[in-house]
Amino acid sequence: MIFRARQFEFVFPRPALIMGVVNVTPDSFSDGGRFLKPEAAVAHALELVGRGADILDIGGESTRPGAEPVGEAEELRRVLPVIEQLAGRVQVPISIDTIKPAVARAALAAGACIVNDVAASREDDTMWRGVAEFKAGYVCMHARGTPQTMQENPVYADVVREVGEFFQERLGRLGAAGVAANQIVLDVGIGFGKTVEHNLQLLANLRSFTTMARPLLIGVSRKSFIGQLLGAGVQERLPASLACACLAIASGVQIIRAHDVAETVQAVRMTEAALSRKKI
Numbered sequence: 001m002i003f004r005a006r007q008f009e010f011v012f013p014r015p016a017l018i019m020g021v022v023n024v025t026p027d028s029f030s031d032g033g034r035f036l037k038p039e040a041a042v043a044h045a046l047e048l049v050g051r052g053a054d055i056l057d058i059g060g061e062s063t064r065p066g067a068e069p070v071g072e073a074e075e076l077r078r079v080l081p082v083i084e085q086l087a088g089r090v091q092v093p094i095s096i097d098t099i100k101p102a103v104a105r106a107a108l109a110a111g112a113c114i115v116n117d118v119a120a121s122r123e124d125d126t127m128w129r130g131v132a133e134f135k136a137g138y139v140c141m142h143a144r145g146t147p148q149t150m151q152e153n154p155v156y157a158d159v160v161r162e163v164g165e166f167f168q169e170r171l172g173r174l175g176a177a178g179v180a181a182n183q184i185v186l187d188v189g190i191g192f193g194k195t196v197e198h199n200l201q202l203l204a205n206l207r208s209f210t211t212m213a214r215p216l217l218i219g220v221s222r223k224s225f226i227g228q229l230l231g232a233g234v235q236e237r238l239p240a241s242l243a244c245a246c247l248a249i250a251s252g253v254q255i256i257r258a259h260d261v262a263e264t265v266q267a268v269r270m271t272e273a274a275l276s277r278k279k280i
């Protein structure tokens with residue numbers, strides 16, 4: 001299986017990719033405000049690469065439940081200087097975490113290679129046409145609602161089946177918009193319009209999405225369902241985040257989105273080393 005993102009090509013099976021989170025926002029749930037200045041965000045991104053990040057995910061609009069939307073101009077003001085400075089300095093692909101087609105396009109023009117779209121449930125195909133034009137990678141994430149509404153009593157008859165149907169339908173529409181299958185990564189969207197129970201069901205059944213023949217990405221790092229289940233504060237969720245990451249790797253996931261990159265690399269490499277000795 002191949003994942004192409006402009007000049008980058010990843011051939012799986014291979015060691016899982018760790019996507020390091022760089023939030024250029026004042027209000028993200030675990031590091032809001034820390035990297036709002038471009039110099040701070042760039043320094044943090046370089047530090048994440050030094051710790052083993054294979055991809056950098058740069059975001060200028062918080063997607064935590066209840067977060068206020070950000071205007072296009074402000075989002076561009078936050079992310080573009082960071083992408084411009086990083087593009088010439090790092091050897092790893094830069095991902096733009098945005099739901100706005102114009103922000104994605106500007107980020108791609110500035111050197112980003114992947115669009116991480118947490119609103120892949122969109123009806124309009126402008127975002128996808130931009131991805132096709134740049135031959136960029138595309139993270140197609142399942143979500144219900146917007147950050148403002150997504151945790152208002154989400155209901156599914158069978159969350160695993162419905163997310164699988166969503167992926168099938170989107171793969172068809174992405175193809176129709178000119179995005180090749182090998183540009184696409186699928187993500188179940190832990191915490192996006194899901195209860196703790198839904199998140200646990202998805203985590204337990206990640207293996208079922210490997211039949212889609214596309215790399216799978218998962219983001220569990222420090223998320224609130226860990227706090228709801230275990231009563232851990234946002235800075236106390238690393239052990240549970242790593243447990244979920246290892247479970248995901250053992251279930252066939254190829255990309256882990258994480259704040260704590262060095263710790264995630266270590267946990268994932270250990271899991272992979274043991275799995276590679278499996279007899280059946």
Ligand code: 9MG
Pocket residue numbers: 059063097116117118139141187189190217218219220257
């Ligand atoms: C931006 N963002 C926050 N959580 C995420 C997740 O779980 N997956 C992806 N693709 N992006 C996320």
